[in-house]
Amino acid sequence: MRCMAKKYPSGLKVAQWALGFGLLALASGSAGAQTTLPASAISNGDNAWMLVSAALVLMMSGPGLALFYGGLVRKKNILGTMMQTFAMMAVVTVLWAVVTYSLAFGVGSGHFAAFIGGFHNMFLKGVPLTPIFEYAPTIPGQTFMVYQLMFAIITPALITGAFAERMKFSAMLAFMVLWAIFVYSPMAHMVWGIGGLLNASTSTTFGSLAGKFPCLDFAGGTVVHVTSGVSALVTALYLGKRLGYPQKPMPPHSVVLSFVGACLLWVGWFGFNAGSALSAGSLATSAFVNTHFGAAAAAIGWAGAEWIRNKKVSALGAISGAVAGLVAITPASGFVTPMGALWIGLLAGVFCYLMVVKVKNVFGYDDSLDAFGVHGAGGTIGAILTGLFAHSGINAIFGPGKATGFFEGNHGQVVNQLIGVAIAWAISIVGTLIILFVVDKLIGLRVSEDDEREGLDLTQHGEEGYDWENA
């Protein structure tokens, strides 16, 4: 039975329109280089996939990350931990609508255009229901906006893992609002925004510094994982260790919850990576396949390392490995071959295992839930491996026939990857330190010792996570 589908313009037609509009925009010297396409440019297939992807990424935060982190803390802090993620789902959303979308994806002015967007899109002004050509020519601008919002939500939520069980709820909210504005928005703008310094896409050229150091970061290895992971380390060092750490045993109160959370993260990550194709075609397929392969290989890598070291494979180890692989494949997902993804996963699994098990004990910092060990380290190594394994056959982002990665012949790309990583590290360290200092001086970051002993659930939220005595 033939489907009586509406006729959509061919890709060539869309390109012609886009070119026409683009030239018009340039010729008119408009304040923003953002070009809006007509509604007929929308592909229902692309939009359907993108809306699903956005939902999948939100699921990664709630309940994915909430459960993953929640199971790793002590019973008395389960709700407090979950609330930190949930608060991001609410607060970052409102902040995004008000100002941070504009800062991340708006068009900046002058030399600043490479580093931060402007205020033109505050309150989502000028974010159309028709496509924005420079970002995603076949889906409504608001689909793009809401998809990116889910990334903005989960990134700060990841940081909470480092200061688990000891941060005041109010201080965390203040910290996160400032972090979203001063660390996430600039980083997102540099890598993905129009005119961004690290933007590798040719359709977002604007301003003299645009794409000066094109960084291959398909779904946010630097923007999401390096920034959150490194910021996490800074907060862990600034706040100090939990009472009793490391002498007092603080094992996870429910690896079961963490297991469920990790599986939700794995499935949700298909939205995170494959959705970053911003379309439903073969690039999304590549990213989907790579994501899955990376997770699987990394789970085996971590588990294998554990087997060698402890003679046993733990459930927590296996799921942590999978998450590490998903982190590392994030920047690579739309650039590498499936075999490349297997390699990246395997290497990341072993690398992150060593970071969490060996390096953490050597330096003795209390990164409670290994936000740095998995996301900071995984994101860093993922970005570097992307520079090695990227292949133009999967994604000719620099132009047809132009090599993308080291093994294909583009030896310089690894340098650009390192620059992107270095900038992520720098902005995370400097930004996070300043914000921590300010919030600490204004309202204090850490709960009192008594509150820490009693637990966040009771002291911060007046609740108990589990009440089995009265069941």
Next chain:
Amino acid sequence: MQKIEAVIQPSKLDAVKEALVEVGILGITIFEARGHGRQKGHTEFYRGREYAVDLLPKVKLEIVVSDEMAEKAIQAIITAARTGRIGDGKIFVSKIDEAIRIRNDERGEIAL
């Protein structure tokens, strides 16, 4: 009247309950406990950190019996709970001053 407290392996609880019923003892209170005598614990691993778990799951049971029944009860518990290995548990016996049935004020051995 004697109170008999026994700390046993959780896996032996069903056998001990049956053995007590067989000698005619119907009242029993069970506590889920943790502890150890000479039994060594085990190590658990979470993300590379070792946790020594030396408080092992145990079951503590309490029964109050007449003086005549005490030895029978003790033997029933021992027979049912013994494996011969370290960790079998212990029994403690103490005197009870009074026993009262809440339903109808009965006191003494008839309340047991």
